[in-house]
Every structure is written in C-alpha cells, then in structure tokens.
Amino acid sequence: MKPTRLLWTPAIAFWWRDVIRFLRQRNRIIGALATPLVFWLLVGSGFGPSFRNPGAIASATAAGSYLAYFFPGTLVLIMLFTAIFSTISVIEDRREGFLQGALVAPLSPAAIPLGKFLGGTTLAVLQAALFCVLAPLAGLPIGWHQAALLLPALIVVGFAMTGMGFLVAWPMDSTQGFHAIMNIFLMPLWMMSGALFPMPVGTGWLYWAGALNPVSYGVTAIRSAFAATTGAGLPSGYLTGIVVTALFASVMFAISVSLVAKRSRRN
Amino acid sequence: MIHAIVVSELVKAFGERRALDGISLEVRRGELFCLLGPNGGGKSTLFRILATLSLPDSGTAEIAGHDVVASAAEVRARLGVVFQSPSLDGKLTILENLRCGGALYGLTGAELESRIAEATKALNLTDRLHDMVETLSGGLQRRAEIAKCLLIRPEVLLLDEPSTGLDPGARLDLWAALENLRSQHGVTALCTTHLMEEAARADRVGIVSAGKLVALGTPQELTSAIGGDVISLGVSKETGADQLAKLIMSKTGIPATVVEGEVRIEHVEAYSLAARLAGEFPKEITSLRISRPTLEDVFIARTGRLFADEDLEPDMSAPAKKKKH
Numbered sequence: 112m113k114p115t116r117l118l119w120t121p122a123i124a125f126w127w128r129d130v131i132r133f134l135r136q137r138n139r140i141i142g143a144l145a146t147p148l149v150f151w152l153l154v155g156s157g158f159g160p161s162f163r164n165p166g167a168i169a170s171a172t173a174a175g176s177y178l179a180y181f182f183p184g185t186l187v188l189i190m191l192f193t194a195i196f197s198t199i200s201v202i203e204d205r206r207e208g209f210l211q212g213a214l215v216a217p218l219s220p221a222a223i224p225l226g227k228f229l230g231g232t233t234l235a236v237l238q239a240a241l242f243c244v245l246a247p248l249a250g251l252p253i254g255w256h257q258a259a260l261l262l263p264a265l266i267v268v269g270f271a272m273t274g275m276g277f278l279v280a281w282p283m284d285s286t287q288g289f290h291a292i293m294n295i296f297l298m299p300l301w302m303m304s305g306a307l308f309p310m311p312v313g314t315g316w317l318y319w320a321g322a323l324n325p326v327s328y329g330v331t332a333i334r335s336a337f338a339a340t341t342g343a344g345l346p347s348g349y350l351t352g353i354v355v356t357a358l359f360a361s362v363m364f365a366i367s368v369s370l371v372a373k374r375s376r377r378n
Numbered sequence: 379m380i381h382a383i384v385v386s387e388l389v390k391a392f393g394e395r396r397a398l399d400g401i402s403l404e405v406r407r408g409e410l411f412c413l414l415g416p417n418g419g420g421k422s423t424l425f426r427i428l429a430t431l432s433l434p435d436s437g438t439a440e441i442a443g444h445d446v447v448a449s450a451a452e453v454r455a456r457l458g459v460v461f462q463s464p465s466l467d468g469k470l471t472i473l474e475n476l477r478c479g480g481a482l483y484g485l486t487g488a489e490l491e492s493r494i495a496e497a498t499k500a501l502n503l504t505d506r507l508h509d510m511v512e513t514l515s516g517g518l519q520r521r522a523e524i525a526k527c528l529l530i531r532p533e534v535l536l537l538d539e540p541s542t543g544l545d546p547g548a549r550l551d552l553w554a555a556l557e558n559l560r561s562q563h564g565v566t567a568l569c570t571t572h573l574m575e576e577a578a579r580a581d582r583v584g585i586v587s588a589g590k591l592v593a594l595g596t597p598q599e600l601t602s603a604i605g606g607d608v609i610s611l612g613v614s615k616e617t618g619a620d621q622l623a624k625l626i627m628s629k630t631g632i633p634a635t636v637v638e639g640e641v642r643i644e645h646v647e648a649y650s651l652a653a654r655l656a657g658e659f660p661k662e663i664t665s666l667r668i669s670r671p672t673l674e675d676v677f678i679a680r681t682g683r684l685f686a687d688e689d690l691e692p693d694m695s696a697p698a699k700k701k702k703h
Binding site: 116117120121123124125127128131132135136206207208209210211212213214215216217218 | 429430431451452454455457459461463464465466467469470474475477478479481482483484485486526
C-alpha cells in the first residue's frame, strides 16, 4: 500500500486543475482583469486631477501622476479579485464537486491549501503580469530591472491574497457569506493599504490602519519595485514589504492547514 | 477476514434527533450490499461515517479491518467513494479528471496510465476519454465517477444514492457495471438507496428506519418472510380501518394491521382469503388489492409505517437537491 497522508502529488494536481479551469473560462479572465482596469482608468482619470496631496504622489512615483500612483494598487486589486475567484469555488466544490473526493482521500491536511494557494498565486501573478504591459501608459518604467524585483513581490502578494480568500471561503457554507466578508473586510483592507491614496505618516487612526494592515506592505513592495533604478541597490521599503507580506502569507497558510485538519472531521 | 465492513452499535445524534440509534451490521467481502431506507432515516449519516467524513458519538465501524475513526488514513487508502452529487470537474475531460483523481492517491506516470486504461475498460468508457465531463449524460458521468474510484483498486466501494438523477436505462447500465465489478474484480460495494427496485438487485439488503436496522437479509429472504401475498383493503368512512381490522381478526383469527388508513393482511392463500373477506364485508370494503410482497411490504411489516421521508438527519445534499423524489 502507498504511504498515507500525501502532500505534493495531490497539491500539484489541484494547482494544475485550477490553472486549466481558469484558462477554459474566458469570462473569468476578463472579469478579473477588466473590472480593475476600468476602475483604474475611471478612478485614476477622474479622481487624479482633484487629488489634494500632489507631494505625496510625486514622492511615491517618478512619473508623478495619479494614474501612476494608482497603478500598483490596481495590480493588488487584480490579484485580490483573482484570488477571490479562485478560492470562492471551494465553497461549492466541497459540497458537490471535485473537492468531495479530496476529503475522503488519504491527504495531508496541507495538501488542499498548498494546491489552492499555488493555483491562486499562479493565476494572480499571470493576471498581474498581463496588466503590467500597460505600465508605460501610466508613465511607469518597466524593464528587466523592475520586472526582476516585481516578480517576487507579485508572488508573495498573490500568495497572501489567496490565503485571505481561502481562509474566508473554507469555513463558509454559502457564496453569499463570502461576498459580505469581501465587502466589509477585504475591500477596506485594500483601501487602507495606500493603494488608493497615500496613508498619512506619523499618528492618527488612519496611520495605524495602514501600518497594521498587511496589505500595505504588499502595495509598498510592488510600488517600490517600479521605483527601482539600475545600480542603485534595492529601493527603500522593498525588502520590508516582501518580508512582512511573506510572513503574513505564511501565517495565512498555517491557519488554513489547521482549519482543513479540523474541518475534515467536523460533522 | 470475511467481513469488509463491520458496524457495531453506532450512534450519532444531531441535537435531540438520533439519526443513528445503535446500528450494527456486517458486509461480507465481495458482496453487493444495499442500505435501503427513506430519506432522512439515517442511511446518509451512516454513509458519511463510513466514508470518514463524520464522527460517530459512540460505537465503532471498521472497513477492511481498519477503524474509521482511529485509522482514517488507512481506511481512506482502501476506500472508493461515489457521492450523490457529482465529484468530477465539468470543465475537465474524463481523462483529466481521472488523472487528477489518481494524483489524490499518489498515483502518477505509467502506473496511473495503466490503471486509467483498466478502469475505463471495466466501465466501458475507453472511447469517451477526451469528452468534457459537462457535456456527458448523467449515466456516463456516474460511470466516470466509479472509474475514478476504481483507480485506487479499492477493497470497498461506497456509493450514496448512485442512481439519483439517472434515467431508467442509465440505472440498468450502472447496475450492470456494479455487478460486473463484483464478479470480475471482487469489489465489495455498499450502496445507499431509497429505491426498492434498486435494493432488490443487491445480494443483501439492510433496511434502515428511524436510525435503526429493521431488517437484514437477501431480498428473497426478506420478502418470503412476509408469509404469502399482501392484501390491502380500502375501508368505507362509516366503518373506519381500525374497526374493520378488529372485525376481521375476530371473525377469521388472521392478524390485520392498519397502515395509513388501509387494512393490510399478509396471507399464504391471499386469493381465497380476499374472496372470503369481500363476501363477508361487502359494505365495509371499498377497494381490494392483492400484491406479491416487495421490500416496501417488508418495510411496512417491520415498522408499521409506509415508506416515506423521515426527519432525523440534517440534509447533507445541496439546496437544489433537497427533494429527491
């Protein structure tokens, strides 16, 4: 008999399945990409000229425009949406779908989260990378140097976003519940991350909302990757952003594994 | 070890309701066993415990010699589970589903491919491997699910209401496939159902009602224990079924029971008895029906109730599938 409690083979199967499913559902690709794109163009173009804090924007991006400022935040939003779409499926999949079979297979409790995290991250990074093609339109440089820094940032952010989605989805019995949590929890986290507007420095609740918000560090890592210049070393904030986001993602993963271990024998 | 499944004194309650109330049964190796019962009568709860998805409050269950609670991983490695709702991915082909399904059990490479070939041959799916699952008929999907379970060469196959949503032709195909697996591959199968005609095809049937096992045996044993044919009498309103049953018992000495407003009698010489009763109670009897005993009669004889939905377990199925009839 095969050794029990399998991890990698099933996880890779989940990963592969998520990617294939996604590629076969064009509307999902469009949905996860078009919504933030429209958001970026409309909010960025309309909101930008009336923005009252040009100094903060100018210091945050070389290009100095609000469209450029908002670009990394839009990338994070794309990843959030992609992660949500890929994790929301576990709610129904577990009751009537492929996951049912996984729950009676001799799997390590980490197998399902690992596969879902890898799948969600892959899709989020792919979508974000597609959107990065538009960076020059926003006046952001995107060469090999930026790309090399951007990729690790996108990967850790993708992992963290998928983690949040999985943690919300796994205990749920209905997709309606997921939408509620998304609106009152996930979206505010994104808004308070410096994605939409610069967070104040120093004191006040808004400062703390940003400083304690794990999403802020992902936004910072991505934003500073765009600010990278050749030969100047790592841009400020990049490493902290990556490390904090990676830590946060690891915590999400650990909690997910313990939830799956508990859930599999719940009733 | 002659038993593939041993269930002993299993109890599981949901709040006040005891979905399983001390059930014990044994399924022999290579047997096609049907767990027959009304929806909500406890069989889905038993299925979930055997499938290692749910924990019993007390009692034990063993599959292939391993305890489903203490050695869940060992049980899982030997168990194929076919769920009532589909567990294939509609956006993948049969082949892709089988590859993913095999990977869940650590199967890869040439070993996986040869098992896929073997399982799809056993279920006659070889020429449909590249079809997208969502385009297949219900019967084909169910066969593909069973093929997925066979990849691990399970010692025991559990099937939850496998013919739900299948047309009569697909049901026959499914049963032919199960019988073939039993005879060719020696698979033990336990299948839950609320369909009498399905249970009648099994080697042995366990009838579950109100969380208890009310009958156990081959379909022939169970129906022949009824003792002849079954007479059902419709009764006029003036008399009432209880009154007529009393009258019959006092006049003939033959036991008569009342089930849902009808008088019910089991008798070896049902035809001559029916003629006699019709002569003696022409006003009281409004309709008369004689039938060969079925598993439904066994259910009625053992529980005193008609075979209808019970309300002991939470509905595990998806909202859209609440009504199974």
